[in-house]
Amino acid sequence: MNNDTDTTVSSPFASDAQETLMNATVQNEIADLVENRLANGERVTLLHLSKEKQISPNEIRNALVEAFGNRVQFKRGRTGGIILAAA
Numbered sequence: 001m002n003n004d005t006d007t008t009v010s011s012p013f014a015s016d017a018q019e020t021l022m023n024a025t026v027q028n029e030i031a032d033l034v035e036n037r038l039a040n041g042e043r044v045t046l047l048h049l050s051k052e053k054q055i056s057p058n059e060i061r062n063a064l065v066e067a068f069g070n071r072v073q074f075k076r077g078r079t080g081g082i083i084l085a086a087a
Contacts (some may be wrong), residue, residue: 023063026053030060031067034082044082046074 030049037044046057053060064072064082073083 026055027063027067030055030063034064035084038082038084045080046082049082 030053033049034044046060049055049060050057061074068084071085071087073085075081075083
């Protein structure tokens, strides 16, 4: 009997590795975006990035902390935003 249906067996770890890779790619994209905008003198906020990328502000914050560590600061309020200390 010939069964032409989908017979691919996937590893249970494949999706985790792919998700991690995607998250690293998104993290790098967000980090580059923040660095470029700050270098151009633009104000960058978690809320604006969240709306632009359609990712929750907490995930954006976590990605930036992962990418920049202690260099990143989050200032609240009307004049707040994301601040990067010199490397």
